[in-house]
Amino acid sequence: MSAARYAVFGQPIAHSQSPRIHAAFGEAEGIAVDYRAIEATPAAFAAALEAFAADGGVGANVTLPHKEAAFALCATRTSRAQRAGAVNTLLRKGQAWHGDNTDGAGLVRDLTARHGLDLRGRRVLLLGAGGAARGVAPALLDAGILELVVANRTPERADALVDAMGEPGRALSAYWDALREQGDFELIINATAAGRGDGAGFSLPLSLVNSLTTAVDLNYGEAAIPFLAWARAAACRNSFDGLGMLVEQAAESFQQWHGVRPRTDDVYAALRARDALLVTAD
Structure with a gap:
């Protein structure tokens, strides 16, 4: 059986900072994280998601342009995902996907707390x-x-x-x-x-x-x-x-997958320092 895997799906996806963010969260919390970026066209998204699950995928983030398609592919959803009609966080439950949307919580936390x-x-x-x-x-x-x-x-x-x-x-x-x-x-x-x-x-x-x-x-x-x-x-x-919203929504996803909400300030600061041009939620 494959090790538990996590990923972010989108098109385009090469620019995504999510793998770096989740790796940093895992390192800070002492949790081994296998998280990668997967590019999929809208037509291929559903098949790519199922192939990911068959290969040990247990959690995923979803970015443009797949958030509404991800909503439709979920068997169950949180109330905030239901209200939004869009999903950016997936958790495998049995043979089906459970969907949530952490974007709003991430934005509000970034604007108010940061x-x-x-x-x-x-x-x-x-x-x-x-x-x-x-x-x-x-x-x-x-x-x-x-x-x-x-x-x-x-x-x-x-x-x-x-x-x-x-x-x-x-x-x-x-x-x-x-x-x-x-x-x-x-x-x-x-x-x-x-x-x-x-x-x-x-x-x-x-x-x-x-x-x-x-x-x-x-x-x-x-x-x-x-x-x-x-x-x-x-x-x-x-x-x-x-960028701040991205880090905060990622922390919400990380908590759902691993049971602990990581601290975000150091990760946010490191991303800013790494590239002064980093100026969208995944």
Whole structure:
């Protein structure tokens, strides 16, 4: 029988810091960890996941573009995964997968514990309505924000996410092309791939920003550069990438798999020191 294995699935996946993070967690906690990155196309994801399980895979993280597909492949799910309609953490139970979503918990912990933000009473603009956005939306509402406005270039996707939240009047959708009509926000979160790798940059109305605005990209590394450049040009008070969220959601996954929640500050600091360009949640 193969040794217990763990992995992160995505496309692309070569950039992923998850193997390094889980190796560091394991070393700090004295736990041997076999964790690797597996690239799979959307069409091949289900088969790749089953092959992984057959080869001793007992736990996995899931990143773009597979989070909603992973949700559909789970036999059981946590309440937060059910509410999000997306899964980023898998645990093998018997012959089936159990799904959770640790993205939202990771983002809220990063923003509040690491960066000292008080999310209560804030108006929040969430850009995007895919798996990453679905993962963080419920946790933001639970953290006490005043209002969540979701904007997506395909309006129907934003409407579906808002409907899934079940909080009419507090979770709202907006047309991307009419964002300048939405007023300003204390928190703007990019959960899209807009501007990634196309050289086109990232553009939003400056009217979205006020003197307290924090801008957060759920991407990290080069993928976060366009949005963070816009945030600096717009004079946002703070701007962060998704590396901290990545580390915190990984710690949540690690705890589910190994029974202990690792400390995260040293791992986060080491990743920052290793590469100053690390600036999305896996």
